[in-house]
Amino acid sequence: MKHWSGFNIASVAVGLAFLYLPITILVIYSFNASRLVTVWGGFSTHWYGELFHNQGLMDAAWVTIRVALLSASVTTVLGTMAAVVLNRFHRFPGRLLFSGMVAAPMVMPDVILGLSLLLLFVSLDLDRGFWTVVLAHITCTMCFVTVVVQSRLVSFDRSLEEAAQDLGCPPWKAFFLVTLPVIWPAVAAGWMLTFTLSLDDLVIASFTSGPGATTLPMKIYSQVRLGVTPEINAVCTILIAIVSLGVVVAALVNRRQEQRRARDERLAAQ
Incomplete structure (x- = not known):
């Protein structure tokens, strides 16, 4: 086994500290009893209680959760269909264009995407609000x-x-009964990724939202410009906990699926 040198250990420690130390500080200060976010006044959960009495933040959080759930679910269905088409149909008219259009949002700046979607909604005379944010995400x-x-x-x-089709299973049924269970960890991972991206989005939602559709990142950003409050630390800590829980659940599901697949392979080999 290769032993780690002192330089490697120090590099990993500095990298982890750079990534996670700010988040750790935010979580710690969300339990600060003092109203001054930079002065420790003792341990308290007071600001979590105040958070749930802040109607503006609660409304924004509810909008964000609804947008994330709906957009992630629709995105997972459409993205899986696109993946199947690109994987199984290697030659069809417009394949290169279709592949490029699917991958374009990954490399396109968020400002350009947000502005483009805004111009699209304006040209279609769509009132900006909840549904335009969902469509944009x-x-x-x-x-x-x-x-x-x-x-x-x-x-x-x-x-x-x-083999399932040879036994009389229709193609669509073979996909749902054979293919989908095998690729399900990837589908779940894709859903979790898009859910997280939707929760975190600020730029695109700022361009496409309207009255009554203020998302939580937009609300936090507007309040941070006037100064960080302990309530913002509390709501950010809750978001971190939700995302972390989702990542852990997805990892456990993926691990269980891999163990089941390995067990089935061993039984088939016997």
């Missing part, structure tokens, strides 16, 4: 699901699905 995050699911489909054994 679906457009900008579908590519991530497509990439994740497509990478899993590359290693999928098509003979399993073909």
Whole structure:
């Protein structure tokens, strides 16, 4: 086994500190009893109680959760369909254009995407609000699901699905009963990724939202410009906890799926 040198250990420690120390400080100060966010006044959960009495933050959080859930669900379906098309149909008219359009939001700056969607909604005479934010998030995050699911489909054994069809299973049923359970960890990972991106989005939502559709990142940003408050630390800590819980659950599901697959392979080999 290769031993780590002191330089490698120090590099990893500095990297982890750079990434996670600010988040750790934010979480710690969310339990600060003092109203001054930079002065420790003792341990307290007072600001979490105040947070749930802040109607503006609660309304923004509810809008954000609804947008994230709806956009992530629709995005997962559309992204999985796009991944299947790109993986199984290598030659069809417009494939290169379709592939480029799917991947474009990954490399396009958020400001350009937000402005483009704003001009689209204005030209279509759509009132900006909840649904325009949902449509914008679906457009900008579908590519991530497509990439994740497509990478899993590359290693999928098509003979399993073909065997099911030989036994009389229709193609759509073979996909849902054979293919989807195998690629399900990738689909779940794509859903979790798009859900997180939707929760975190500020730029695109700022361009496409309207009255009554203020998301939590927009609310936090507008308040931070006037000064950080302990309530903002508390709501950010809750967001970190939600995202971390989702990542842990996705990892556990993926690990369980891999263990089940390995057990099935061992039984088949016997």
